[in-house]
Amino acid sequence: MPVAHLDPLAASLFSLLAIACLVLAFVMLGSRWLKDYLYAFAAQSWLIALLSAAVGYYGGFRELYAIALLTALFRGLVLPWLVLRILNRLEVSRELHPILQPSTSLLIGAVAVVFALIVASRLASALGVDSNIVVLALTVMLSMKLIGFLILALRREAISQILGIMLLENGIFLGSQILVPGMPMLIELVLLFDLLVAVACFGVLVRYLIAHVGSTSSRELQRLSG
Numbered sequence: 001m002p003v004a005h006l007d008p009l010a011a012s013l014f015s016l017l018a019i020a021c022l023v024l025a026f027v028m029l030g031s032r033w034l035k036d037y038l039y040a041f042a043a044q045s046w047l048i049a050l051l052s053a054a055v056g057y058y059g060g061f062r063e064l065y066a067i068a069l070l071t072a073l074f075r076g077l078v079l080p081w082l083v084l085r086i087l088n089r090l091e092v093s094r095e096l097h098p099i100l101q102p103s104t105s106l107l108i109g110a111v112a113v114v115f116a117l118i119v120a121s122r123l124a125s126a127l128g129v130d131s132n133i134v135v136l137a138l139t140v141m142l143s144m145k146l147i148g149f150l151i152l153a154l155r156r157e158a159i160s161q162i163l164g165i166m167l168l169e170n171g172i173f174l175g176s177q178i179l180v181p182g183m184p185m186l187i188e189l190v191l192l193f194d195l196l197v198a199v200a201c202f203g204v205l206v207r208y209l210i211a212h213v214g215s216t217s218s219r220e221l222q223r224l225s226g
Contacts (some may be wrong), residue, residue, distance in 0.1 A: 010058040011133045014178055017051040018140040021174055022113070025147045025167060030106045032094045034087055037163045038080055041170070045075035047175050055181045064181060071173070079166065087159055099154045109147050116142035137178040144171030 024047070027040040048166035056064030100108070120138035124131070144167060151164035 007058075010054070010064070013054055014051065015136055016134055017054070018136055018174065018178070019049050021047050021051075021079065021170070022140045022143055025144050025171075026106060028163065028167060029147050029151060030102045032102060034157065034159050035084075036095060037160065038083055038087065041163055041166055042076050044167075044170055045079075045185055046072055048170060048177065051174065052177050055177050055201060059181050061181050068176075075166075075170070082196040086162075099156070099158060105150065105154055109143075109150060112146040112150065113139070116140075116146060136180065137175055141175030141179075141186045142170050144168070144174065147171075168192045 021044050024040045024044040028037045031037060031040075049068045052064045052068035052071055056062060056068065117135075117139045119142060120135050123138060124135050148164050148168035148171060151160060151167060155161065155164065
């Protein structure tokens, strides 16, 4: 299914789902409450699962139905449940000392989206692809990755770090579903299950911070250096 030659209904559906995922990324960036991050990520994962199913339906990629099911199951249910278990053991429910205020973070996020749009437009032009859906998919993918990096840089709670990495993965996964839907299923599964490893590692890290430092702030990791 060449994404540059989609029928209007499919293009509109893909665009709507991609933009909704980007809006949820801004919800994660602009909130201080850790559970808001988690719920926004879960909703975003369900939308990406729906996008995978839609790409499979319109493009005839039957294996994407299995990818959509696994995405909804693991990214939309299992991973949020694991993170929620970690979160319920913590005494902190919000970002106490963010580097920047949410309003400033959202402004920087908006600038990142403009930057992503410029890069996506030039990249699509260089590749000789004159399609709005290609530019949109590239823009959303790059924007979600940049917002994920912003969360990693501007948030100090370990849970925020987990969700920042998960947002990065969602951006890559969303872009691959639209731009290269014929990607081998093995690669899709690798992108899907590596998050389980990341969450497990951060779970161990959070337990260490609570037991030995008494805080879940990533600033305390400096004590491990040297």
